[in-house]
Amino acid sequence: MDFLVGPGAVVDLSDVAGDYDVYTSKMIEDRVKVGEGDILIIHTGYHRYGWDQPTADEIRYMVKHPGPDREFAEWAKRKKIKWIGVDCGSADHPMNTIIRDWMPRQAKEADAHFQKKFGMKLSEYFTDDKYQLMHIEMFPYGIIHAECISGDIDLLLNKRTTIGFFPWRFVDGEASIGRCVAIMDDTEYEQAMKKKAALPKTRFGDSIGCKGPK
16 A cells, blocks of 8 residues: 555646657656656546547557657666556556567658657667566566556646555556546635536536547
């Protein structure tokens, strides 16, 4: 419990990180205070492309979402981040995983994006020594992650709160579904519920949240 529950921050990067973009520690610290040993939840806005949303787009959700590079990983180690949550398909940049080989059409799009934005090819930016680093390099440091977070994440953007994650008991499992929660006082909760009531709904009746990235 002292690992899965604790103080943390929810940061909104939806205005600075769109399709295939790379987010940095500076983007995060420009928006919210992140302390040593915190839990960090990253809101990209791509949860609005999840299967249950009216704007569902599986390719964009799983293949085009933004992600980090080594700079972010080294920052997370220095901060001794407990664990990371993301509202998209992976905590890794999708083009720094096997998806780059599985989805050649999107990899070509990403390559053009990286050449325009960073002045280098995708293969030059994400080299073999960076491959899937949020999984391969971070897990040995105990910095694991929760992927595909959605729900009421939009109610807590750029705020600090107490965060908890409660997975199913899954003996010998590699991963598990679970519930991610924010623990707040009554006043904060009432304010959040008022905000939620004003949001559009999904086809299942829960809040759709913000517009997300353009």
